[in-house]
Amino acid sequence: MANTGRVTLPIQVGIDDEITELARRLGADAVRNSDGTELPEIAHQLVDKVYSTYFPARGDQDFALANPHTLVNQYLCSPRSTAPATGDLVIDVMEGYFRTQFAPKTDCDVKRWWQVIDRTTGQEVAADQWDTTPEGVVTIRNPQPFHVYTVGFLADQLWDSTQMYNYITNDWHLEPWRVKERPYDVRKAGVWEYAQDALKKWLRENPEVDVVRFTTFFYHFTLVFNDEAKEKYVDWFGYSASVSIEAMEAFEAEYGVALTAEDFVDEGYYNNAFRSPSERYLQWIDFQSRFVAERAKGLVDIAHAEGREAMMFLGDNWMGMEPYGKYFPRIGMDAVVGSVGSGATCRMISDIPGVKYTEGRFLPYFFPDVFNDEGDPVGEANSSWLQARRAIVRFPLDRMGYGGYPSLALKYPAFVDRMEEICNEFREIHELGGGQHPQNAPIRVAIVNAWGKLRTWQTYMVAHALWYKQIYTYLGIVEALSGLPFAVQFLSFDDVKAGALAEVDVLINGGVAGTAFSGGQAWLDAELTTAVRAFVARGGGFIGVGEPAAVSHGGSFIQLSDVLGVDREQSLSLSTDRYPRIVDNHPLLADVAGTFDIGEGGGDIVNLDRNVEVLAYVDDSVRASLNQYGKGRGIYLGGLPYSFENARLLYRAIYWAAGREEELENGTAWLTDDVRTEVAYYPNTSRIVVLNNSADAVSTTVRGLGRTWQVELAPMGYQWLDI
Amino acid sequence: MANTGRVTLPIQVGIDDEITELARRLGADAVRNSDGTELPEIAHQLVDKVYSTYFPARGDQDFALANPHTLVNQYLCSPRSTAPATGDLVIDVMEGYFRTQFAPKTDCDVKRWWQVIDRTTGQEVAADQWDTTPEGVVTIRNPQPFHVYTVGFLADQLWDSTQMYNYITNDWHLEPWRVKERPYDVRKAGVWEYAQDALKKWLRENPEVDVVRFTTFFYHFTLVFNDEAKEKYVDWFGYSASVSIEAMEAFEAEYGVALTAEDFVDEGYYNNAFRSPSERYLQWIDFQSRFVAERAKGLVDIAHAEGREAMMFLGDNWMGMEPYGKYFPRIGMDAVVGSVGSGATCRMISDIPGVKYTEGRFLPYFFPDVFNDEGDPVGEANSSWLQARRAIVRFPLDRMGYGGYPSLALKYPAFVDRMEEICNEFREIHELGGGQHPQNAPIRVAIVNAWGKLRTWQTYMVAHALWYKQIYTYLGIVEALSGLPFAVQFLSFDDVKAGALAEVDVLINGGVAGTAFSGGQAWLDAELTTAVRAFVARGGGFIGVGEPAAVSHGGSFIQLSDVLGVDREQSLSLSTDRYPRIVDNHPLLADVAGTFDIGEGGGDIVNLDRNVEVLAYVDDSVRASLNQYGKGRGIYLGGLPYSFENARLLYRAIYWAAGREEELENGTAWLTDDVRTEVAYYPNTSRIVVLNNSADAVSTTVRGLGRTWQVELAPMGYQWLDI
Secondary structure, eight states, rough: HHHHHHEEEETTTTTTTHHHHHHHHOOOEEEEEOOOOOOTTTTTOOOOOEEEOOTTTTTTTTHHHOOGGGGEEEEEEEEOEOOSSSSOEEETTTTTTTTTTEEEOOSSHHHHEEEEEETTEEEOOGGGGGOOOTTTEEOOOSSSSOOEEEEEEEEOSSSSSHHHHHHTTGGGSSSOOOOOOOBBBBSSTTTHHHHHHHHHHHHHHHHOOSSSOOOOOOOOOEEEEESSSEEEEEETTTGGGOOOOHHHHHHHHSSOOOOOHHHHHGGTTTOOOTTTOHHHHHHHHHHHHHHHHHHHHHHHHHHHTTOEEEEESSSSSBBTTOOOSTTTHHHHEEEEEEEEOOOHHHHHTOOOSSSSSEEEEOOSSSSSTTSSOOOOHHHHHHHEEEEEHHHHHHHHOOOOEEOOOOOHTTTOOHHHHHHHHHHHHHHHHHHTTSSSOOOSSSSSEEESSSSSSOOOOOOTTTSTTOOTHHHHHHHHHHHHHHHHHEEEEEEEEHHHHGGGGGOSSSSEEESSSTSTHHHHHHHOOOHHHHHHHHHHTTTTTEEEEETTTTEEEEEEEEEHHHHHHHEEESSSSBBBBBOOOOOOGGGGGTOOOOSSOOOOOSEEEEEESSSSEEEEETTTEEOOOOOOTTTTEEEESSSOOOOHHHHHHHHHHHHHHHOOOHHHHHHHHESSSSSEEEEEETTTTTEEEEEEOOOOEEEEEEEEEEEEEEEEETTTTEEEEEE | OOOOOSSEOOOOTTTTTHHHHHHHHHOOOEEETTTTOOOTTHHHHHSEEEEEEETTTSSHHHHHHOGGGGGGGEEEEOOOOOOOOOSEEEEETTTBTTTTTEOOOSSSSSHHOOOOTTTTEEEEEGGGGEEEOTTEEEESSSSOOOOOOOOOEEEOSSSHHHHHHHHHHTTGSSTTTTTOOOOOTTTSHHHHHHHHHHHHHHHOTTOOSSSEEEEEOBBEEEEEEEEEESEEEEEOOOOOOOHHHHHHHHHHHHSSOOOOHHHHHHGTTTTHHHHTOOOOHHHHHHHHHHHHHHHHHHHHHHHHHTEEEEEEEEEESSBOOTTSSSSSSHHOOOOOEOOOOSSHHHHHHHHHHSSSSSEESSSSSTTTTHHHHHHOHHHHHHHHHHHHHHHHHHHOOEEEOOBOOHHHTTTTTHHHHHHHHHHHHHHHHHHTTTTTTOOSSEEEEEEEEGGGGTTOOOTOOSTTTOOOTHHHHHHHHHHHHHSOEEEEEEEEEHHHHTTTGOOOOOEEEEEEETTTTTGGGGOOOOOHHHHHHHHHHOOOEEEEEEEETTTETTTTETTTTHHHHHOOOOSSSBBOOOOOOOOOTGGGGGOOSSOOOOOOOSSSSESSSSEEEEEEEETEEEEEEEEEEEEEEEEEEOOOOOHHHHHHHHHHHHHHHHOTTTHHHTTTTEEETTTTEEEEEEEETTTEEEESSSSEEEEEEEEEEEEEEEEOTTOOOOEEEEO
C-alpha cells in the first residue's frame, strides 16, 4: 500500500523536526497554515504542495479603516414591541444586539431602506408615521394600541463574524496587537479594484504558496451576536449579511423589483433554510451567486495566471459560492475543502461537481478545547472517522487533512498513532477501490424539498453539522443515505412538476410540517401531488418521514395521505375510530431490535383504513407503515435519527418502496447480517470492503451476488476481500 | 344527619323484598326503571316519586314501520377516493358504513342534496358530471387524474343509534322479540301530531309515573357504525344526525341560505366540537335548538298538564336541547339527569340554569360488564365518587342515583355498603353546607374558546367523559376547576371582543392549535388579541395551556407570545439562540414534587427573551413560565392533565396570574398542605369541610382566615369542622 499522499498537514513555526517526522508518519504531501499560524521555511522541503489561507473580504484592515464606506451591510429586525394603550411607541432597534458588531445605518434614506411593520395586521406603517434618531431609536406616532410592531433596519457590519467569533472564543482581547477585523464589500466603490491588486501583490510576495486557500470569499453566513457578546442568531445558509443599497439597486435595475427590508427580515425568520423560500429570495440567491461567482472567478483567474491553484474553504464567507448552484463550475475553482463532521457533510464536499479535487478537514481541530487533560482527541477522531468513512467509501473525498496547531497534537502520541492509521485507511480506500466508486444498488433515490439540488446534502441543517433537537430526527435521512449504495438526487418541487420523477425509483420527503424540507404550502399545488401520485401508481415508491407533504387542506394534513395510507391526527378527527392492522415482525423492520426510534418525529399518526399495514405502533400512533398504491408503494416512517438500525431500516425501506424486496431475501442485494457493519462492492477490481462502524469486535455474514462470506472485524475495523 | 332523601334507585320486578331493603339502606326517595327493566308494582310504596323512561323519537315501532317517510336523516361522507390516471371514478358511498344502520337516500333530488367535491382543489364537481345508482354507487365522469374526491350524501337512519349500541353490546339478537328500533323525525309529516297524542295516551296509561324521564328528545348525537358493526365515528356534540330536507328547506326560508351537504360533511370532520364552528353551523345549532326547544316544551307542557314532572336525560338524543343555550330555560323542564363520569361532567349537569333540580347518575352502572368476577364495582364507585365529590362540594347536584339492574348490585354486599356510605356523604354535603355553596375565592376565572357559554363544562370532550389520548392534557383544566373555589365563566371569542373581560380577573385559553378550544384563526383578529393584551396590561391574568392562541402569523405562532413571553418553535426559528432564565423552586410550582406533568402538551416551547421566568424546563422546552406584562401577568403551562398536583398548580397559577399570590403565603387564601386534600369554607354556617381525594390516610394542615387547623383524614375520608 502507498503510505504517502492525499493528506494535508497543518504546520507551524518552531518545531521543524517534529513536523518533519509527523509529515512522514502521516504520509502528508501538502501542508497548510491556519488562521493564527504561519508557515515555517521548511514547508516546501516536507511536501509537494503548500497551501496558504487568504481572506479576500477582511484581510487588509488598513484598507478597511481607510475606506469606511465599504463596510458590509446586513438587515436586522428590531425586537417585537407592543404598542401601549395610548401614546407613541419607541423602539431602540439595537436593543439586544451587540453594538460592537453592528451599528444601525442611518446615513441613508431610512424611509426607503428601513421598514416599520405592524405584525398584528401585517401592514407596513406609513413612512410619515415614524422617525428614527441617528442611533436607531425609532418613534412610531399613534400606533394601534396593543398591536405588535417591528422595525426592519439596515446595519453596518463593524466586525467580520468569524473573526469576531475567534476573537471572543480565544480571548484575543488579551493580545493587544489583535484588531477587530472589519469586512469590506466587494460591491462597494473601489473594493473590487483593490481586491484584485491586493491578491496580485500577495501572490508576488508569497511565491512559496502553491495553493491559495480562499477562506473564503465575500459574504459571511448569518451570524449575529447579542448584547452579552454571545451568539444570538446563526444560519449557515443565510444571505442576510450579503445586502447593500448598491446590491438592492442593481437587483431592482435587473428584475424591476424594489426589494424592501421585509424581503430579508422575513417576519424575523430571515429566510433561514427551514423557511420555504419566496420567489424573491430565490432570485436574490441567484443574483448574488452570479455576482459572487463572477468576482470569485476574477480572483481565481489571477491565482491561475500566477501559476497557483485556487481552493475554497466551504464555510465562513461562503455565501453566493453555492457549490451546487449553476454558476459554480464557471468559477474554475480547482478544489474545495470543508470540515467533515458527519457522513452528510462529507458528501456535501465530495459530491461537488466542477472541481479537480475535494478535501475534507477532519475532526478534531488541534485546538486547546479538545487537546487538554479532560479532552478525548482519540475518541473524537474515531467517532468522526467512523461516521465519515461510510460516506468516503461511497463517494471518496480526494484528500483529507487536519487543522490547528500540530504542537498540540504531538503531545498526544496515541492520537498521532490513530491519525496515522486513519490516513492509511483513507489511502487504501482509493487504492483498493481501484479509483472507482463501489457499485450502487439498482434503485435511484431522490429527496424532494423546496431547495432541491442547491442544497444537495445540506438539508435539515442550521449551523453546519451542529446538533439541534429539532433536526436530528430528519438529518438521519441524509446521514443514512450518505453511506448507502444508492445514487441520490436532490429535487425541488418544481423539478418534480417538470417531470424529474421519470428518472427516479424511490422518492423521499420528510421533515417538520411547514418547513422548506417538508414543503408546507407547496403541497397545495395539485400539479405536485398528482405528479407524485401518478409516479407511485405506476410503480414508484414514496417514503414519507415525520410530517411529509404536510399542510392542512381538504380534510387531510398529509396531502399524500392516500399514498401513505396514514395521516396526522390534528385533534380535528378524534371522533373517527381507527382500527389499525398491526403487522408484527415485518421484514422491513427486521433489523430493528427494540422499539423503532423515531426521535422527535411523528406525533399522532393514524391509519386511514384497514388496508395499510402498520409495522410499528407505539402510544396509539403509527411509527412505520406500508401501503400498496396502484403498482407502487407508500412507506411512512415517523422519524429517522441516524443509528445503525435506522440506516439499515432505510436501506430495506428503499428496496420495499421500489417493490424489489425479494432481492433482500434471495441474496441479490448486498447485505450484512450485523447492522453495525456495511459492505461495498467494487466490480472492476472484484473486491468488497466490509466496514465495522462500531467500537465492538463483530463477526458477520455478508451476502451478495447470491454468495455469502463470513467476516471477522476488529473494533472500528474493516476488511477488503478479493471475491 | 338525615339518612333519607336525594337518592334515586333503579328497580326491577321480582325482587320486592330485596329492593325494599336496599331502598331503606340507601335512603332512596325515588325509583326509576331503565331501558330494559320494568317498574314493579310496589314502586310507590317504597318512595315518594317514581320515574319512568320515555322515548319520544323511537318509542313506538308500530308507528315507525307504518310511516317509513319519517325516518331521521343524516349526512355522511363517502370514502376519500383518488381518481385513476384515465377513465371514470366510481365511488360506492356506503363503503365502510353499516348498511343495517344507514341507507343512502336516493329518492330525492340527489343533485340538490348530495354533493361531489374535488378535495384536491376544494371545488364542487358539476352536477352534470356525476350520477348515482339507487344504491349509492356514484360515477364521476372524466375526473381530474389523481385528484381525491368525496361524495357528501344524505342517508336514512334505519336504526336508532343508542338502541343499536345497546342491541349489539348486549347481544339482543339472541332475544328474537327485540326489534331494531327505527327513529322518526318530529319535523316530518304527521310525527308531531302523533308524538303529542302518544305521550298523552302513555300518561293516561301510566298514572303511577310521577316523573317522565325523557330519554331523550328528537335527535341523536352523531354515532356511526362501520361495516363490521363497530363504532366508526362518535361525536357526543354532533348535529349530523339532525338533518332533513324539511329542516334545510325551513332553514333556507328563514336565513335565505341554501345549505349543502358540505355544510354538514365539513371535509369529513362533520363539524365536531374540535372544529372551529362556521357561522352557518352555529346558525344551524341555533335553528335546530329553537325548533327542538319548542317541540320539547310541547311535550313538557303535556306532562305538566297531567300533573307530572318532566326530566331530561342529558345524552342519547339530546341534540338541540343545549342546556346552556338560550332556548333551554323556556322549555320548562323540571330536572336534568346525567351520567357523572368526572368532576367536569358533574358540573356540566349541576350548573345547568333554569331547572328546579339536577341529578347525577353515578358509576358504575349495575350491568354485567362491571358486576362480574373480574370486575371491581367498589373500586369504580370510589374513583368516580372521589373525582365527582370535589365538584359536588363546589356546586352540589340536587340529587344522585344509579342505573341498571339492582339484582346484580345486590350480589356484591361490599358494593352495597359503599353505596350506602356515599349516599350519606352526599346528603351530608347538603345538610352541613346549610344549603349554600361554599365561598369562592375572590378571583373571577374565565375560559375562552370558540364555543363559549354553549359548551359550559363541555370543552375538550369527544364522547362525554371518555378518555382520549389527545384530550386528557386539556380536559384537566376543567376537571381541576370543577373542584376549585372559583366562579368560572365560559366565554366565546365574540364575548371577549364585546367586552366580557371587564368581569374577569384571570382568563384561560388552551388546547391544540387549530382546534375550536385553542381558537385557530380566531386569533388573527386584532380585535381579539388587543382585547386580551389590554386586559392583561391593566392588571389581568392570562393563563395559556399547551398551544394557546396559536396560529402561525406575522412571525409568531402563539399570537399572545408577547403576553406569555414564550412561543412555539415551529422549526422556523431554529437559528435563534434562546437563553432561558430558569427559576428553580418557584412557589407557583411549590406543590409539584417531581417533573411537572404536561401530558401530551407543549412541544418545543421557547422563551422569547430573558425577562420571562422559566419555572420548568425539560428537554430544551419550557413547561411553565411567568411573565410580567404591564400591570398583569401571562402564565404558560405546557399541559394540565388532571392530578392532585396539577389541580393545586392551577389554583396557585390563578392566584399568581391575578397578582394575589401573597394571599397564598399569608394565610388569607384557603390552602391545605397536602395536595391530596382540598378544603371548602361555608361562612354562613361557620364550617369547613376537608376532603381527602386519595386512597391514603392523610394528615394535613389547613390554612385560611389567617388561622390553621391540623386534620387527620381516613382514606377517601372527609371532615366537617365548626370553626
